[in-house]
Amino acid sequence: MEGVRGRxxxxxxxxxxxxxxxxxxxxRNLHRAAVRLVLEHGLDAVTVDDIAAAADVSSRTFFxxxxxxxxxxxxxxxxxxxxxxxxVFTSGGPTxxxxxxxxxxxxxxxxxxxxxHRTAMRDLYQRKRLVQQEPxxxxxxxxxxxxxxxxxxxxxxxxxxxxDAEGTRAQLGALLAxxxxxxxxxxxxxxxxxxDDPAPEPEDFREDLERVMDETFQxxxxxxxxxxxxx
Amino acid sequence: MEGVRGRxxxxxxxxxxxxxxxxxxxxRNLHRAAVRLVLEHGLDAVTVDDIAAAADVSSRTFFxxxxxxxxxxxxxxxxxxxxxxxxVFTSGGPTxxxxxxxxxxxxxxxxxxxxxHRTAMRDLYQRKRLVQQEPxxxxxxxxxxxxxxxxxxxxxxxxxxxxDAEGTRAQLGALLAxxxxxxxxxxxxxxxxxxDDPAPEPEDFREDLERVMDETFQxxxxxxxxxxxxx
DNA sequence: CGCATTTTTGCAGAGACTGCAAGATGGAAG
DNA sequence: CTTCCATCTTGCAGTCTCTGCAAAAATGCG
Numbered sequence: 001m002e003g004v005r006g007r008x009x010x011x012x013x014x015x016x017x018x019x020x021x022x023x024x025x026x027x028r029n030l031h032r033a034a035v036r037l038v039l040e041h042g043l044d045a046v047t048v049d050d051i052a053a054a055a056d057v058s059s060r061t062f063f064x065x066x067x068x069x070x071x072x073x074x075x076x077x078x079x080x081x082x083x084x085x086x087x088v089f090t091s092g093g094p095t096x097x098x099x100x101x102x103x104x105x106x107x108x109x110x111x112x113x114x115x116x117h118r119t120a121m122r123d124l125y126q127r128k129r130l131v132q133q134e135p136x137x138x139x140x141x142x143x144x145x146x147x148x149x150x151x152x153x154x155x156x157x158x159x160x161x162x163x164d165a166e167g168t169r170a171q172l173g174a175l176l177a178x179x180x181x182x183x184x185x186x187x188x189x190x191x192x193x194x195x196d197d198p199a200p201e202p203e204d205f206r207e208d209l210e211r212v213m214d215e216t217f218q219x220x221x222x223x224x225x226x227x228x229x230x231x
Numbered sequence: 232m233e234g235v236r237g238r239x240x241x242x243x244x245x246x247x248x249x250x251x252x253x254x255x256x257x258x259r260n261l262h263r264a265a266v267r268l269v270l271e272h273g274l275d276a277v278t279v280d281d282i283a284a285a286a287d288v289s290s291r292t293f294f295x296x297x298x299x300x301x302x303x304x305x306x307x308x309x310x311x312x313x314x315x316x317x318x319v320f321t322s323g324g325p326t327x328x329x330x331x332x333x334x335x336x337x338x339x340x341x342x343x344x345x346x347x348h349r350t351a352m353r354d355l356y357q358r359k360r361l362v363q364q365e366p367x368x369x370x371x372x373x374x375x376x377x378x379x380x381x382x383x384x385x386x387x388x389x390x391x392x393x394x395d396a397e398g399t400r401a402q403l404g405a406l407l408a409x410x411x412x413x414x415x416x417x418x419x420x421x422x423x424x425x426x427d428d429p430a431p432e433p434e435d436f437r438e439d440l441e442r443v444m445d446e447t448f449q450x451x452x453x454x455x456x457x458x459x460x461x462x
Numbered sequence: 463c464g465c466a467t468t469t470t471t472g473c474a475g476a477g478a479c480t481g482c483a484a485g486a487t488g489g490a491a492g
Numbered sequence: 493c494t495t496c497c498a499t500c501t502t503g504c505a506g507t508c509t510c511t512g513c514a515a516a517a518a519t520g521c522g
Contacts, residue, residue, distance in 0.1 A: 019468075019519060047508065058471050063510060099455070142373030171417055172450060179410045186402055219403060221455045224330070224448075250488055250499080278477065289502050294479065463522105470517070478509075486501070492494085 027065050027076070029055040034072040035126060043069075043134045070140040073130060077123050079148045081155070082108040090158040102173065103213060105155070106181055110209065117205035128189055149178045184209070184216045258296050258307070260286040265303040266357060274300075274365045301371045304361060308354050310379045312386070313339040321389040333404065334444060336386070337412055341440065348436035359420055380409045415440070415447045 033054035037046045048069055052059040066072035081089070085108025088094055094104055110120050131137050153174035157164050164170065188209065264285035268277045279300055283290040297303040312320070316339025319325055325335055341351050362368050384405035388395050395401065419440065 017520075022519090023469085048510085049508090060472070060511095061470055064469075067510085069509075138377050139370035139374035142377050143370035146369050146373050168418060168421065172414060172454065175410055175414050175417075176451075176454060179406055183403060183406050186406075187399060190399065220407075223403065223407065224452045224455050248489075253488090254500085279479085280477085291480095291502055291504090292500080295500075298479085300478075466519100466521085468517105468519075471515085473513090473515105474511105476509105476511085478507105480505105480507085482504090484502085484504105486499105488499080489497090491496085 026057060030062060030065055030072055031075045035130065038073060038134065070137055073137060074140045074144060078109050078120065079144055080151050081105055082111060086155055090155050092159060102177055103217060106177060107210060121205050124185065124189065145178050149174045152177045180216055184213045187212050187216065257288060261293060261296055261303055262306045266361065269304060269365065270361065301368055304368060305371045305375060309340050310375055311382050312336055313342060317386055321386050323390060333408055334448060337408060338441060352436050355416065355420065376409050380405045383408045411447050415444045418443050418447065
């Protein structure tokens, strides 16, 4: 789960043994096979056996990696902040302003590596297509958000001092965080692209993300502030 | 779903034939049996056959009512506005202010009948206990929120004139609506009760709901407005 | 190489879920 | 009341998901 601090390997995070690498590859293969087959033939027409076969493992092995077909489809995408991001946020930084810091914290969900950004963007679009084609996947996707929400709630509680992740303020913050995140992702998917462009392949995903996130925060402020003043 | 406008029957909404009444009863029986058995023995220890047996129908019939075991557990609770509420909101009322009207619209999710309120309150607590005991139900519960969200988005789009439920403003509104709703429900569950009171049985659920909803809107305003002014 | 650990695989089985066709049952018309 | 239709229930056969277990293969290490 961690300890990627090995010697500066060739690429991103290749500092683990053969065993670990193979596992990651198998997991990735299963995920990709699942997505490809389902997009191609539909969810019901694809069995776990098919996916396992396409990934060159036994169907039993499939379940060593994913608990269900849906799980394999939704995959593992980033559902939490980086370790540093977490540390900075829980210790009250970087600015001290709750909303600004929350924004910074959310930004660390996607790392700094440009390659990682391209992957994230592709995954975003792919999941969108997948859910559009197979609405029955919605539950699993939403469950991911719920998980994220609980992590965020815990971090906010840590920042507030009280460890009470169930507390009202922590829940409010977490709810806001995931809501803002969802809306940001929605706008990101809509902004400036045709209905079903395969993948925009932006050069500056992180910049886009930050800009859209700012706009999102602004939109929320307007939604709440303007009507309040109008009243 | 509608047409409950029959002659003033004895109780709530008994103006349909025997057939319809039996179906409703069966559905309710299945739901109740499912919840009771699972709370008692745990999700894995209860099979669909058990539930069907407890409700005195064949297991095949179970699937005529609910598509899955989880579905039967989550049940049918209110996941949309009343017809009037919908009509008022989409035609720009009742006040004209988006946020206030959204609040009014959300309030119509729970009707006016006090008996209905008690049921709603009980369901709320029961679902909470159920999800706490069986976290694997979270996906289905979240999926319900997603459904609600899409309905709300459609209504907002209708109010805005453009029928574009995918549009940015409609999505923002819908996201806000479900978020506010979720937070309201969270506070409602927490407010003034021990950790696991079976059910508070309030005399004035609707009043409580309205009060908490107001506080929720206020909390959101503060969250966004105060930091903005502080900057 | 030989041993310890981890991973993969096959197998058997429980349970979820579906399509189908036959058997009840409610409602309405005569 | 009888008859007929539409609908609901049920049993059955069958597919697929998912789990526990133990043997077999692969990996890492001394």
